[in-house]
Amino acid sequence: MELKTLTFIVVGLSFALYIGIAIWARAGTTKEFYVAGGNVHPIINGMATGADWMSAASFISMAGLIAFLGYGGSVYLMGWTGGYVLLAVLLAPYLRKFGKFTVPQFIGDRYYSQTARIVAVICLIFISFTYVAGQMRGVGIVFSRFLEVDITTGLIIGMGLVFFYAVLGGMKGITYTQVAQYIVLIFAYTIPAVFISLQIAGNPLPQLGLGGHTGDMYFLDKLNQTVTDLGFAAYTSGNKSMIDVFCITLALMAGTAGLPHVIVRFFTVPTVHDARLSAGWALVFIAILYTTAPAVGAMARYNLHATVNTAVATGGDVFAPESSIQGETRPEWMKRWEKTGLIKWEDKNGDGRIQYYNEKSKDPAFLAKVEAAGWKGNELGSDKKGKFDGTVDRDIMVLANPEIAGLPNWVIALIAAGGIAAALSTAAGLLLVISSSISHDLLKSVFAKGISEKGELMAGRIAAAVAVCVAGYLGYNPPGFVAQVVAFAFGLACASLFPTIVMGIFSKTMNRGGAIAGMLTGLIFTMTYIVYFKRDVLLGMDKVPDSQWLFGISPEGIGVIGMILNFVMAYIVMKMTPACPEHIQHLVEGIRYPRGARAAQAQH
Numbered sequence: 001m002e003l004k005t006l007t008f009i010v011v012g013l014s015f016a017l018y019i020g021i022a023i024w025a026r027a028g029t030t031k032e033f034y035v036a037g038g039n040v041h042p043i044i045n046g047m048a049t050g051a052d053w054m055s056a057a058s059f060i061s062m063a064g065l066i067a068f069l070g071y072g073g074s075v076y077l078m079g080w081t082g083g084y085v086l087l088a089v090l091l092a093p094y095l096r097k098f099g100k101f102t103v104p105q106f107i108g109d110r111y112y113s114q115t116a117r118i119v120a121v122i123c124l125i126f127i128s129f130t131y132v133a134g135q136m137r138g139v140g141i142v143f144s145r146f147l148e149v150d151i152t153t154g155l156i157i158g159m160g161l162v163f164f165y166a167v168l169g170g171m172k173g174i175t176y177t178q179v180a181q182y183i184v185l186i187f188a189y190t191i192p193a194v195f196i197s198l199q200i201a202g203n204p205l206p207q208l209g210l211g212g213h214t215g216d217m218y219f220l221d222k223l224n225q226t227v228t229d230l231g232f233a234a235y236t237s238g239n240k241s242m243i244d245v246f247c248i249t250l251a252l253m254a255g256t257a258g259l260p261h262v263i264v265r266f267f268t269v270p271t272v273h274d275a276r277l278s279a280g281w282a283l284v285f286i287a288i289l290y291t292t293a294p295a296v297g298a299m300a301r302y303n304l305h306a307t308v309n310t311a312v313a314t315g316g317d318v319f320a321p322e323s324s325i326q327g328e329t330r331p332e333w334m335k336r337w338e339k340t341g342l343i344k345w346e347d348k349n350g351d352g353r354i355q356y357y358n359e360k361s362k363d364p365a366f367l368a369k370v371e372a373a374g375w376k377g378n379e380l381g382s383d384k385k386g387k388f389d390g391t392v393d394r395d396i397m398v399l400a401n402p403e404i405a406g407l408p409n410w411v412i413a414l415i416a417a418g419g420i421a422a423a424l425s426t427a428a429g430l431l432l433v434i435s436s437s438i439s440h441d442l443l444k445s446v447f448a449k450g451i452s453e454k455g456e457l458m459a460g461r462i463a464a465a466v467a468v469c470v471a472g473y474l475g476y477n478p479p480g481f482v483a484q485v486v487a488f489a490f491g492l493a494c495a496s497l498f499p500t501i502v503m504g505i506f507s508k509t510m511n512r513g514g515a516i517a518g519m520l521t522g523l524i525f526t527m528t529y530i531v532y533f534k535r536d537v538l539l540g541m542d543k544v545p546d547s548q549w550l551f552g553i554s555p556e557g558i559g560v561i562g563m564i565l566n567f568v569m570a571y572i573v574m575k576m577t578p579a580c581p582e583h584i585q586h587l588v589e590g591i592r593y594p595r596g597a598r599a600a601q602a603q604h
Contacts, residue, residue, distance in 0.1 A: 003409040007146050010413040011420060015161065017180050018424070022164060022173040030453050033170030033460055034102070034436050040175055040268040046281025048175045049265045051182035051425040053084065053282065054289055055131075059185055059422030060138045063401075064394035066297030067304075070227075070235040073297065075245055079252025079490070081290050087257040088279035092266040094505045094591050096275035099267075102433070103260040103497065104441040110504040112584055113512035114446055119519050121437045123496040124260050126523065129474060131259070131489035132430040132467075136475020138423035141395055144340050146416035151340065152476060158420075159472040162427050167464045171436075174428045175268060181421035186288055188418020192402040192411050193292050196299050199405060206295035223302050226312050230305065231358035231366045235298065240554075247557030254563055255490025258498030261429040264436075300397045303404045307331060308356040308380060319373040324353035333403030341383035342393040343400075349376035356380040359390065431471060435464035488530055488555065495522030495562025503570060505592060508585040510570060513577035518570030526562035530555045 027033040040048070058080070066073035098106055104124060108117025136155060139162075143154025190206075197209030201219050214222050224234045233239060240248070256262070266275045306312040311323035327347060337343045345354050351374065359378040361367060381390040399419050402412045439460035444451055451459070496519045503510040503518075533555045536543035546554070553561065 001409065003412060004148065006409050007413040007416050010410075010417050011146060014180075014184055014417045014421065018161070018177050019164060021177045021180060022168050025173045025176045026168050027170035027172045027457070030440075030457050030460070032172040033457055034267075034440060035264070036170075036172040036175045036268040038268060039270050040278075042269055042274045042277035043281050044175070044179055045265060045269050045274075045278035046283075047182045047285055048178040049262065049278065049282035050285035051178035051185065051421070052265055052429040053262055053286055053426075054182075054185065054422055055135055055138070055426030058289065058293075059189060060141065060398050060419055061134075061395050063293045063297040063300065064397035066294055067301040067397050068392075068394055069239060070233070070301075071237060072239040072245075074294070075240070075248045076252065077290060077293060079249040080256055081286070082249070083253035083256025083490075084262075084283060084286060086253050087259075087262060088276075088283060091257055091501060091505065092263065092279050093272050093275050095263055095501070096266045096269070097272045097591055102267075102436050102441055103263055103501070104437055105445070107497075107500055107504065107515065108441065108445065110584070110587070111500075111510075111512040111515045112581065113516065116512050116516050116519075117441055117445060119516050120497065120500070121441050123492070123519055123523050124437050125434060126527070127258075127489050127493045127497070128260065128430045128434045129467075129470065130492060131261075132427055132434075132471040133474035134489070135423050135427040135430065136471045138395070138419070139427060140475055141340065141342065142399065142416065142419040142423060145337060145342075145396075145399060146413075146420075148336075148339065155472055155475050158424065158427075158475075159468050162424055162431065163465060163468045167461045167468075170460070171264075171268060171432055174425075174432055177428070178425045181425040182285060184421040185418040185425075186285070188415045188421070189289050189296070189398075190292055192405075192407060192415055193296050193299075195407050195411060196303070196401065196405045197295060200299055200302065206292050206299075210295040210298055219302075220298065223298055226302060226305050229312075229318050230309070230356070231361035231363065231370070235301070241552050243552050244554050244557055247553045247560040249557075251494045251557050251559035251563075252490050253494075254498045255492070255494035255559060258493035258496070258501060259490070260437075260493075260497065261426070261433045264433055265429075296398060296401065300401045300404070303401070304392070304397075305356065307404055308354055319369050319375075321351070321353065321373075324351075324355050326353050328352065330354065331404075333400060336403075337396060337400055340396075342396045343380070344383045344388055345380050346388040348379055349374055354379050427471065431464050431467045434467040435460045438463040488534075491526050491530065491556065491559030491562070492523060494559035495526040495566055499563050499566040499570065503567075505588070508588045509574065509580050511574050511577055511580040514570035514572075514574030517573040518566040521569040522559075522562040522566030525565055526559050529558045529562075 031037055062076050065076055095106060104117050104120035107120040108114060136158065139158030140151040140155035143149065143157050144151040147154060147157070193206040194204050197203055197206040200214050201209035201212035203209040203212045210219060212219055220236055224236055227235050238245070266278065269275050269278050308325055309318050309323050310325065311318045311320060316323060327345060334343060355375045355378065357370065357375065357378055378390045380392060381388055382393040383389070399415060402415055439456055443459050444456050499522065500515050500519050503515065533544050533549065535541040550558070550561065
């Protein structure tokens, strides 16, 4: 069957499934809208958490970053995986024991302050909108390629779908939709990886194929040879300083533990024991994708080079004229992706062939070979505002991988459905925490305390609808690649909410003044740093040299400094302001110890 028809059928069937579930599981009460009624089974919740967690960044962009950054891209893998463990062990059971609907509600009650609640809502909205920008960008990319429309049209279709099941079903609808999305996305991610691993390494397990042989060489040695022959850094070498690797990994870990849309999933199970169980199940479901990603990234990089330069696979001379493929006979997958602008070729030397190499290499011997071959610059990249950009868009690597490897059409259609499922599941979760923070934490708790349950439910749905529109705009005009945008959200969460939640659980004496001052300090410092060093991307201004980074820490890792400032400022202000009330200290003890939480909450 033709690829386009098959894609429409597979994606259409997945849409019908999501919409059917949303209608079946529509929310009738605020408890169903915010926490799915609070009676979700741990395995179901684990699967939904996996889908919520494995966003467009994980599904679409993470392997793409690993493909081009090589060893340096592993910070995303380590940070996100480690962060989930941190969340599951350190925070989730205690927050579930507290028994509230949202993270701002926990902060507002724990710090006995409406101001702290409002500041937490502001932090949450900044974090969630930064995160959802990346997800909506992923939605636009997937829809534009597989429905063969422009990114804006694809984005609008995605917004309509998210609007339907997030606004109608609330957390209850999203939970059961995410279970279906997890099944779709995990099959879509692993099946192409199995085929490609068999092609390259002869091993059906991608995790083992990555360390296996291709021909008479280890695959990673072959990949290193391929990229260094074309002027790139060795795949297994790092491209970041040690302090930057440490800070990015830690920022992603702490940021993960502070992400409100993941935390709120642990409020949907009946007991604290179930929260621990669902965290364990979620880790199992997440590990299936995360242990596959390094193999997907490395093999995608190899296949891309082997497609553009045929000498890569045969072991011939990569500089020979016939090794570079002809532009006119380039593969069909490349022509299809060119319509999205995410890949493009430009014949700089007029030879009618495509040369893909690192034109910025400083190696004199390599540059001499380039000159002798008559190459005039890298000719494979992407379209940036109508101009050729010599960078292949990282976000297409996973989606285009089956096409590059020449896999059957049904596998390509399956990965389209998986990419859409990944982007939609996280976007819906984020939009729900935004709407619940506005309707429950601002409207119900601060500005309209007497509002009826029906009125609150309507306010939540209206807030979700507005959030979808804002998210759509941010997806249309995102500041960077999907995973990089998401990394900024993690930095903001690391600097603002994570320290405040940790101190709220493990410090009996931390008071409201300290918590508020800490959150604002962490958020403002981190956001200012990111905007300053990313102003070329965000504001169209001249780029600030990386040499001016504070302690050599990139904007992706600066959340760690923001987190330290949060802790320090909170401690200083706590010492200068009235002590934490005694009944709150008893409440904190009740959260931390296995028994006694109910009595402590009753006192509160």
